[in-house]
Amino acid sequence: MIRDAKLWTWHVLAGLVIFVFLGLHMLIMHLDDVVNIASLNPAGGHPIDWANVVARGKMIFFPVTYTVLLGAALFHGLYGLKNILFELNLGDGVKRATTVVLALLGLGLFVYGTWAAFASLALARSL
Amino acid sequence: MxxxxxxxxxxxxxxxxxxxxxxxxxxxxxxxxxxxxxxxxxxxxxxxxxxxxxxxxxxxxxxxxxxxxxxxxxxxxxxxxxxxxxxxxxxxxxxxxxxxxxxxxxxxDLMPMLETHRQLLPFIVRDDHEEMEKPSGEFWQSPEELEHYLQFSYCIKCGCCMAACPTCATDPVYSGPMPLAQAHRYNSDSRDNGFTHRRQVLEGERGPWRCHFAGECSRVCPKGVDPAKAIQLMKRELVADYFKLREQRCPARLAETPKGVARREGIPEAPAPTVR
The missing domain is CATH 3.10.20.30 (Beta-grasp domain)
Structure with a gap:
């Protein structure tokens, strides 16, 4: 069993990853007037213009960062939820079941999200 | 009024x-x-x-x-x-x-708190068992090293911090501010070498990980101890240890008996030990 010291450390590190990648998302999608990264919005105009969305979709950078962000967000959120639930004075059996359910839920969502991210890459490249 | x-x-x-x-x-x-x-x-x-x-x-x-x-x-x-x-x-x-x-x-009933306190080895732990059993002198400690743990040593185990802790209110597994602050007090003592022993408990769910840093323990402490700070410092130390970044230190060595000095006039002899 992974000890709480390790889980908590990765919880904090996942928070840091979320901070960095959400910051990147804000820069690209919402602060383009302030920090215009031309290579990420090559068609000019608004970041959610169709041409820009397709252009970004063809870059491997985005599915990779989406996957990292998804993994970090799922771990951070589900570990936080687990801690909240554990503070409800649950029995040992319920605790074990909660851990297993949350781990399977996180794993399932991660696999599904990763598939979706790389499927979007294939789709964009086919256009 | x-x-x-x-x-x-x-x-x-x-x-x-x-x-x-x-x-x-x-x-x-x-x-x-x-x-x-x-x-x-x-x-x-x-x-x-x-x-x-x-x-x-x-x-x-x-x-x-x-x-x-x-x-x-x-x-x-x-x-x-x-x-x-x-x-x-x-x-x-x-x-x-x-x-x-x-x-x-x-x-x-303070016994659960005191039992947890006991399990976290609230005393100096060293590998030189003979010296611990039959002390022959004092250990060196600088004033700076003393500052690392001094305020945490003012704890009188009254339990006020445990009563104010919102995590203790809902989570019976959490060790609570007093035992954790005291574990940190000894981990921070330059004479102590018991970190690896205390880590067995602290790394698990009884460790400092459930602390939300509400800070109520520090607010109510009648002796001005800051258990919340001790718990955050303990987290930092355990994370550093996980990444093998914790500073490895040798516990303080024995102070040598002063040589070439004479006892000053008028200083009485220490009384004989009451426990042998």
């Missing part, structure tokens, strides 16, 4: 006798007030005038022993260290410390 003309105060005391009562209940008593009275003094008057069976713990009456921790007007405090006039009301509500089982009236 001006207490100059106050002659009487009302004590609302949480009573519970496990042999008679199914649940705790409140009882009210009127007692005469005199300037300088502490909450503990008032309890003695209640016992003398109205309720001879009223039970609580107290000993030193000067904020040193940590026996008289109780919930006073909603806040965990020491009865002996709390003047009635500083409560700024003539109604004093006194209950047992929350987050503990009640033995009787105002007497909380």
């Amino acid at each position: 001006d207490f100059a003309n106050v002659k009487e105060v009302t004590y609302r005391v949480r009573r519970f006798d496990p042999d008679k009562d199914r649940a705790p209940h409140w009882e009210e008593y009127r007692i005469p007030y005199a300037p300088g009275m502490t909450v503990l003094d008032g309890l003695w008057l209640v016992k003398e005038l109205h309720a001879p069976t009223l039970a609580w713990r107290s000993s030193c009456r000067m904020g040193v022993c940590g026996s008289c921790g109780m919930l006073i007007n909603g806040s965990p405090r020491l009865g002996c260290n709390t003047q009635i006039c500083e409560l700024e009301t003539t109604t004093v509500a006194v209950g047992p410390l929350p987050n503990f089982n009640i033995i009787k009236d105002l007497v909380p």
Whole structure:
């Protein structure tokens, strides 16, 4: 069993990853007037213009960062939820079941999200 | 509130006798007030005038022993260290410390806290067993090294921090601020080498990980100890250890017996040890 010291450390590190990648998302999608990264919005105009969305979709950078962000967000959120639930004075059996359910839920969502991210890459490249 | 003309105060005391009562209940008593009275003094008057069976713990009456921790007007405090006039009301509500089982009236069962404290080895742990069993001298420690743990060593184990901790209120597995702060106190002591032993407990779910940093433990501590800080420092130390970044240190060495010095005149001999 992974000890709480390790889980908590990765919880904090996942928070840091979320901070960095959400910051990147804000820069690209919402602060383009302030920090215009031309290579990420090559068609000019608004970041959610169709041409820009397709252009970004063809870059491997985005599915990779989406996957990292998804993994970090799922771990951070589900570990936080687990801690909240554990503070409800649950029995040992319920605790074990909660851990297993949350781990399977996180794993399932991660696999599904990763598939979706790389499927979007294939789709964009086919256009 | 001006207490100059106050002659009487009302004590609302949480009573519970496990042999008679199914649940705790409140009882009210009127007692005469005199300037300088502490909450503990008032309890003695209640016992003398109205309720001879009223039970609580107290000993030193000067904020040193940590026996008289109780919930006073909603806040965990020491009865002996709390003047009635500083409560700024003539109604004093006194209950047992929350987050503990009640033995009787105002007497909380501190044993779970003390048992956890014991499991975290609240003493100097060293590998030189012979020196620990038969000490031959003192260990070197600089004033800077002393500062690392000094404030945490003021803890009197009264349990007020445990009573104020919101995590302790819901999570019986969490060790709580007092045992964790004391574990950090010894981990920070340059004479100690017991980190790896304490880590066995601290790395698990009884460690500092459930602390939300509400800071109530530090706010209510009657001795000005900052357990919340100790817990955050402990987290940092355990994370550094996980990444193999914790500074490995040798525990302080024995101070050599001074040579070439003479005893000054007039200094009496130390009394013989009472325990052999």
